[in-house]
Each structure stands twice: as C-alpha cells, then as structure tokens.
Amino acid sequence: MNQSDNRLSAALRRLRAIAPGSAPPALGDTLKGEFRRYHLRRRRDRNARILLAAACLAASVGAFLILRPRTSNTAAIHEPIQTTLPSKANVSAGATEPKPTQLRTVRNHGSNRIRKSSASAADRFVALPTFDPAIPIDHLEMVRVDLPGRALRLVGFPVSEEVADRRVVADVLLAQDGTPYALRLVQNSSNKEQ
Amino acid sequence: MAEPNLVDQDLYRQLAKGSEEAFSALYERYQARLFRFAWHMSGNSATAEDVTQEVFMLLIRNPGNYDRAKGSVAGYLFGIARNLTRRRLDRTRLDEPLAEEWMEGNGLTSDTDMLADLARVELLECLQKAVLGLPEQYREVIVLCDLEEMSYPDAAVVLECPPGTISSRLHRARLMLKARLQCQGCVK
Numbered sequence: 001m002n003q004s005d006n007r008l009s010a011a012l013r014r015l016r017a018i019a020p021g022s023a024p025p026a027l028g029d030t031l032k033g034e035f036r037r038y039h040l041r042r043r044r045d046r047n048a049r050i051l052l053a054a055a056c057l058a059a060s061v062g063a064f065l066i067l068r069p070r071t072s073n074t075a076a077i078h079e080p081i082q083t084t085l086p087s088k089a090n091v092s093a094g095a096t097e098p099k100p101t102q103l104r105t106v107r108n109h110g111s112n113r114i115r116k117s118s119a120s121a122a123d124r125f126v127a128l129p130t131f132d133p134a135i136p137i138d139h140l141e142m143v144r145v146d147l148p149g150r151a152l153r154l155v156g157f158p159v160s161e162e163v164a165d166r167r168v169v170a171d172v173l174l175a176q177d178g179t180p181y182a183l184r185l186v187q188n189s190s191n192k193e194q
Numbered sequence: 195m196a197e198p199n200l201v202d203q204d205l206y207r208q209l210a211k212g213s214e215e216a217f218s219a220l221y222e223r224y225q226a227r228l229f230r231f232a233w234h235m236s237g238n239s240a241t242a243e244d245v246t247q248e249v250f251m252l253l254i255r256n257p258g259n260y261d262r263a264k265g266s267v268a269g270y271l272f273g274i275a276r277n278l279t280r281r282r283l284d285r286t287r288l289d290e291p292l293a294e295e296w297m298e299g300n301g302l303t304s305d306t307d308m309l310a311d312l313a314r315v316e317l318l319e320c321l322q323k324a325v326l327g328l329p330e331q332y333r334e335v336i337v338l339c340d341l342e343e344m345s346y347p348d349a350a351v352v353l354e355c356p357p358g359t360i361s362s363r364l365h366r367a368r369l370m371l372k373a374r375l376q377c378q379g380c381v382k
Contacts, residue, residue, distance in 0.1 A: 004372055005368070008368060008371060008372060008375075009340070011317065011318065011321050012321070012336070012340045012341060014318055015318055015321050015322060015325070015341065016230075016340075016341045016342075016343075018318060019230045019233055019234060019341070020229060020230065020233055020239065020242070021226060022225060022226035022229060023225045023226065023228075023229040023242070023243055023246045023247075024243060027225070027243060027246060027247055028218075028221060028222075028225065030247070031217075031221060031247065031250045031251070031254070032214065032217065032218060032221070034251065034254060035214055035217045035254050036214060038254050038255065039212040039214075042212070043212070
C-alpha cells in the first residue's frame with residue numbers, strides 16, 4: 001500500500017466520522033409505535049378469526065343436532081336393497097324361483113315395535129308352514145317385499161288366482177336365519193307382469 | 195427487555211413473534227449503520243431517513259421474508275437498504291450526485307486549490323463528491339467496506355456477488371476515487 005492509498009484510507013475514515021451518527025430519534029419512536037399498532041391489529045384479526053371459526057363450529061354442531069335423524073321406536077326405513085326372497089331352503093322343490101325383488105327393509109330389533117305391530121295387525125299376519133312358536137317374537141325381523149303374488153305360494157302363503165297374477169306388497173316376519181314365519185299382505189299392486 | 199447478547203437471528207425470531215423488545219434491540223443495532231449507508235450512497239439525509247424507515251417497516255410487516263439459510267440478518271437488512279436506495283436514486287435520476295445539502299449543511303465552499311492535506315475539511319467535501327460520483331456498483335463497495343468497515347464476505351452477501359468480486363471491485367473503486375480526486379484538483 002503506497003502513500004496515496006494510506007492517505008485515501010485516512011480520508012475515508014474521516015469521511016465516516018463526519019457522517020451522521022444515527023437516524024433521527026423521532027424515527028425510532030415512529031417505528032416502535034408502528035410495530036405496536038401492527039401487532040395489535042394482527043392480534044385483533046387473529047382473535048376475530050378464532051371467534052368466527054368457533055361460531056361456525058358451534059353453528060355446525062347445532063345444525064347437526066337439530067337435523068340429525070332421530071332414533072326412536074318407530075321403524076327406520078332404509079334405502080331399498082337388492083336381495084332375493086329368504087328361506088329358499090324352505091321353499092318346495094320344483095317351484096319357480098322368484099326373480100330378485102326390491103325390498104324395503106324395516107329393521108328394528110326392539111321388541112316394542114314388533115309387539116305393537118303384532119298387536120295392531122296380528123289378525124292379518126298369516127303363520128307360514130315354517131312357523132315355530134318357540135322362537136321369541138323379539139328375535140323376529142319384519143321385511144317389506146314387493147313381488148309377484150305367485151311367489152308367495154313358494155313360502156306356503158295361500159294366494160288366490162286373481163292375486164297370483166299381480167304384484168303385491170307384503171310384510172314378512174323373518175327369523176334371524178332368514179326363515180319366513182308369518183306374512184301379511186299390505187296392498188295389491190297393479191299387475192305389471194306379463 | 196431483550197438480552198443484549200442475543201444474536202441477531204434470535205432477536206429476529208422474537209421479532210417475528212411480535213416482541214417489541216426484540217424489535218427495539220434490532221433497531222438500535224442497525225439503524226445508524228443503515229442510515230449512514232443510505233446517506234453515503236445518496237448524499238441526502240431525507241433519502242437516508244426514508245430508506246431506514248422503509249427497511250424497518252418491511253421488517254415489521256413481512257418478518258417471514260428473511261431466510262437464515264441465505265445469510266446474516268445484517269446482510270439481509272443492508273440488502274433491503276441497498277435496493278431501496280437504488281430505487282430512489284433511479285427515481286430521482288441523480289445524474290449529478292453532488293450533495294448540495296452536504297455542502298450547505300457543513301458550510302463548505304468549493305475549493306479548487308491543489309492541496310496535499312486530506313485532513314482539510316474542503317478535501318473531505320471533494321472526497322464526498324468523488325464518492326457520490328462513482329458508478330453505483332463501485333460506490334457500494336466503498337461505502338460498505340471502507341466507510342462501514344464491513345467484511346468482504348458480508349459485503350458479498352449484501353451485493354449478491356462472490357467475495358473475490360468485492361475485492362477486485364474495491365481495488366478498482368479506490369483507483370477511480372484517486373483519479374477523480376486528482377481530476378478535481380483536490381490532491382497532488
């Protein structure tokens with residue numbers, strides 16, 4: 001480093017020394033105030049968001065509690081399911097196998113409904129040959145079926161020729177193994193077959 | 195109150211969480227250096243104040259922008275100050291970077307006599323004029339390395355170039371500075 005370099009370095013040091021020592025003090029106060037205000041706003045926004053989220057959650061829970069399906073002793077109707085008539089084993093051989101039929105299943109294992117149902121419509125239920133009086137009524141399940149009247153003969157239900165050609169809706173009392181024990185006609189549908 | 199010996203990155207982390215003490219500590223550490231940097235780059239106190247304010251406003255509003263993997267907090271702050279100063283200089287088209295305020299503020303007059311003693315106040319004025327007259331990339335290294343005494347690696351982070359470039363740029367800047375001083379007749 002030669003003399004001119006040294007001289008330049010010294011001059012630069014002096015230039016540094018005469019430069020302002022710091023920013024104006026008011027700037028620091030302004031910035032600290034701004035920092036405080038900014039974070040206050042941020043905290044307020046965050047709290048508002050949390051409150052809003054909590055309110056939405058509470059509203060959702062409330063709506064769910066109000067609108068949820070209530071479980072009661074009345075029968076719960078489920079979506080139609082594709083199945084075949086139960087107790088094929090009990091059906092006499094050589095009979096025409098019924099085609100898969102759309103069922104509306106009424107499920108309730110509570111004894112109240114069955115008792116109520118059997119009390120109101122006991123006279124209309126017809127015991128089938130497979131009926132076993134030893135089976136407690138609590139263990140029965142009622143299934144509503146929509147099928148050709150002729151198919152009822154397969155489980156031993158007496159059907160007149162007129163009804164045999166129509167589609168009928170019937171309630172079937174089934175044991176837990178699917179054996180039909182009793183049946184009642186609910187209504188006669190219009191003849192859709194043939 | 196924030197611990198005085200906390201490193202910048204700890205302070206920055208606390209600042210990002212909303213600690214006013216951490217903000218104050220960082221402000222006290224860097225405001226003077228940033229202000230001087232902007233002042234040397236622009237030759238103007240108002241610009242230096244605006245730049246300093248904007249640097250810290252960015253810090254308040256976007257604390258998440260700093261990535262510690264990319265360098266020090268100092269490098270990050272000077273980088274912001276550098277960009278803001280450049281933007282301001284571009285906007286005001288400071289083609290003739292004579293700091294009039296500097297002259298008026300110090301009560302100096304132009305002196306074209308050939309003087310050997312750089313301790314003279316008039317020559318400091320010449321030097322200031324010469325620094326402000328340097329192309330920006332050379333002025334930056336003079337301000338950071340000579341006037342702010344920043345290390346080459348730190349300056350390299352601020353100026354986003356390798357430390358070797360800082361070294362060569364600084365050498366060239368000093369040569370240009372001496373040539374300008376001689377041209378202005380300030381030194382023999």
